[in-house]
Amino acid sequence: MEGHDLASLNDQRDTLLAQKTVIITALADTDAPETGVTPFIHYNGEMFIYPSRLSSHVRALLARGSGQFLLVEDEALAQNIWARKRLKFNASFVEISRDMPDFAILCDAFALAHGPTMNLIRDFSDFHMLKLLPHSGVLVTGFAKAFAVSGPDFRITEHLRSG
Amino acid sequence: MEGHDLASLNDQRDTLLAQKTVIITALADTDAPETGVTPFIHYNGEMFIYPSRLSSHVRALLARGSGQFLLVEDEALAQNIWARKRLKFNASFVEISRDMPDFAILCDAFALAHGPTMNLIRDFSDFHMLKLLPHSGVLVTGFAKAFAVSGPDFRITEHLRSG
Numbered sequence: 001m002e003g004h005d006l007a008s009l010n011d012q013r014d015t016l017l018a019q020k021t022v023i024i025t026a027l028a029d030t031d032a033p034e035t036g037v038t039p040f041i042h043y044n045g046e047m048f049i050y051p052s053r054l055s056s057h058v059r060a061l062l063a064r065g066s067g068q069f070l071l072v073e074d075e076a077l078a079q080n081i082w083a084r085k086r087l088k089f090n091a092s093f094v095e096i097s098r099d100m101p102d103f104a105i106l107c108d109a110f111a112l113a114h115g116p117t118m119n120l121i122r123d124f125s126d127f128h129m130l131k132l133l134p135h136s137g138v139l140v141t142g143f144a145k146a147f148a149v150s151g152p153d154f155r156i157t158e159h160l161r162s163g
Numbered sequence: 164m165e166g167h168d169l170a171s172l173n174d175q176r177d178t179l180l181a182q183k184t185v186i187i188t189a190l191a192d193t194d195a196p197e198t199g200v201t202p203f204i205h206y207n208g209e210m211f212i213y214p215s216r217l218s219s220h221v222r223a224l225l226a227r228g229s230g231q232f233l234l235v236e237d238e239a240l241a242q243n244i245w246a247r248k249r250l251k252f253n254a255s256f257v258e259i260s261r262d263m264p265d266f267a268i269l270c271d272a273f274a275l276a277h278g279p280t281m282n283l284i285r286d287f288s289d290f291h292m293l294k295l296l297p298h299s300g301v302l303v304t305g306f307a308k309a310f311a312v313s314g315p316d317f318r319i320t321e322h323l324r325s326g
Binding site (some may be wrong): 019033034036037054072074081084088 | 182183184186188189190194195196197198199200201204217230231233234235237239240241243244245247249251253270276278280284
């Protein structure tokens with residue numbers, strides 16, 4: 001990472017990780033990709049989502065056991081619309097089932113982060129509490145500014161030629 | 164579509180279509196989905212994108228001949244973060260090659276819509292001008308408010324039980 005301002009890159013990554021929602025893509029059993037968006041939280045340094053299997057992309061994610069995730073800055077915030085800052089990563093997950101002690105704690109954390117809707121949906125059994133296990137990804141901060149990231153803390157490891 | 168305010172739904176769809184960028188997902192040759200984001204324009208009632216094949220999702224799109232596209236309202240604009248308004252659609256495409264008369268016209272339209280970056284990248288041969296051919300999709304305007312859309316004009320056809 002010589003020649004790059006790692007502190008600035010870390011800040012740009014952390015700004016993306018401070019967003020509220022993440023785009024999910026997973027492969028349906030028709031072998032077509034399915035895309036959607038869902039809120040997430042960080043809890044004890046890990047990322048959690050609580051999406052509904054009524055959506056096709058969530059059924060695909062649950063069936064495949066992994067998917068691709070995208071955090072992207074709002075269009076209105078982009079300095080250059082051709083290079084919206086974004087963090088893309090591949091992740092598997094583990095489910096926190098409703099009978100586990102952590103389930104209620106995580107529901108409370110979602111309500112705190114994202115408001116009272118959580119209290120409406122926490123008992124809906126079509127929703128699944130999933131802890132994401134990110135393994136690899138790409139941080140794009142501008143034109144020709146793509147960087148490999150690695151592991152659950154999205155450590156920036158390498159400048160890439162393409163994203 | 165009885166019992167729904169079609170004019171309001173059309174307005175919400177058109178607001179999404181007035182955005183500047185679209186999220187692309189396509190299936191890579193590794194059978195993993197690849198996701199990215201790119202500006203688009205409307206020209207003569209059709210949608211065009213001009214992405215670079217240096218990105219893995221664009222290579223996947225070009226190789227497969229089709230992908231899934233997502234227009235989603237900015238996080239900051241969402242009334243409820245659990246139900247960001249969005250339009251998801253599947254589309255194939257035709258390429259407008261650099262030697263076709265429309266190519267220069269479309270580059271000018273991109274520059275007009277999205278600023279001078281287009282003038283830097285119009286001669287870069289890794290970028291491809293693609294006309295999207297949307298066939299089917301889903302408009303989500305809130306909780307339990309998912310609607311099927313059909314064809315290149317995203318005509319709203321049916322209230323769905325899930326998105």
